[in-house]
Amino acid sequence: MKNTIPFESCLKEKLNSYMELRKSQGCQVLKIRHIFISLDQYLLKAGLSGRSLPPAVIDGWIASLPEKLSVNTVNIYISTYMQFARYLQSLGYDAFIPEKAIGSKDYSPYIFHEGDLAALIQVADAMVFSASEKRRHNAACFSVMLRMYIGCGFRLNEIRLLKTKDVDLEHGIIHVRNAKGNRDRIVPMHKTLTENVKIYSISGIPQKEN
Numbered sequence: 252m253k254n255t256i257p258f259e260s261c262l263k264e265k266l267n268s269y270m271e272l273r274k275s276q277g278c279q280v281l282k283i284r285h286i287f288i289s290l291d292q293y294l295l296k297a298g299l300s301g302r303s304l305p306p307a308v309i310d311g312w313i314a315s316l317p318e319k320l321s322v323n324t325v326n327i328y329i330s331t332y333m334q335f336a337r338y339l340q341s342l343g344y345d346a347f348i349p350e351k352a353i354g355s356k357d358y359s360p361y362i363f364h365e366g367d368l369a370a371l372i373q374v375a376d377a378m379v380f381s382a383s384e385k386r387r388h389n390a391a392c393f394s395v396m397l398r399m400y401i402g403c404g405f406r407l408n409e410i411r412l413l414k415t416k417d418v419d420l421e422h423g424i425i426h427v428r429n430a431k432g433n434r435d436r437i438v439p440m441h442k443t444l445t446e447n448v449k450i451y452s453i454s455g456i457p458q459k460e461n
Contacts, residue, residue, distance in 0.1 A: 255281075255284065256288050258287070258288070258291045259291060259292075259295050260291045260292075260294035260295040260299065261294065261299055261300045261301070262291065262294060262299075262304075262339075263291065265338075265339060265342070265344075266287055266291060266335075269287075269335055269338050270284065270287070272338070277433060278433060279429070279433055283331050286327075286328050286331045286332065287331075287332075287335070289312070289316070289328070290312055290332060290335075293308075293311070293312040293315055294308070294312075297311065302343070302344045302345065303344065303345040303346075304336065304339065304344070304345070304346040304347050305345075305347055306347045306349070308347075309332070309347045309349055310349065313325070313328070313329065313349065316328060326351045329349055329351050330351070332349075333348050333349075336348045368401055371397065371401075372394070372397060372398060372401070375390075375393055375394040375397045376394050378390040378393065378394065379391045379394055391451060392451075394447075394451075395447060395448060395451045396410050396411075398444050398447055399413075399425075399440075399444065402440065402441055402444045403425065403438050403440065403444070404438075405427070405438070406430075406431070409427050409430055412428075412429075413425065413427075415452075418448060418452075420445060420448060420449050420452065423439060423440045423441075423442065423445040424437050424438065424439050424440065425437070425438045425439075425440060
């Protein structure tokens with residue numbers, strides 16, 4: 252791979268071979284490589300050698316992750332490492348497999364009510380008319396994206412990466428490509444959302460194909 256940080260720890264050969272294995276399985280390894288770079292650099296600083304990843308080392312690596320990372324992101328790091336640990340175990344290594352992180356029990360998610368969602372859409376629509384001509388495209392795009400976010404259950408990044416060609420207005424469906432788990436899926440749109448996207452598409456606002 253070009254312009255990537257090389258592995259340098261005692262497990263550099265196994266990390267490289269694991270990356271090649273995952274690549275051959277269709278995994279987009281660039282999306283997970285930073286996790287293994289983090290692990291590799293920690294192992295290098297810890298001066299680890301031999302064929303073992305003991306609990307103290309892995310727990311230390313997890314504890315060293317940036318505090319700004321959410322519990323969900325930490326669990327992605329752990330899950331990604333767990334797959335690598337099983338790979339090492341299949342090669343005869345003693346690799347510790349940790350439990351996933353547990354979020355604070357004090358956390359209480361906010362549940363939007365129907366009126367809240369309607370108010371959000373109303374404000375987004377008002378932005379289209381109040382925005383300057385230069386910013387009207389962004390405002391209209393945001394209005395449509397918000398409707399997709401609410402109506403289709405998309406992840407934010409999935410909406411951001413959508414292309415015009417992925418939206419089938421004739422059948423009211425959206426093709427999501429390379430989603431979670433590197434899988435494609437088809438998402439149906441409600442007929443009112445389809446109509447709004449049709450209006451957006453014929454409004455004369457420039458559309459980017461690439």
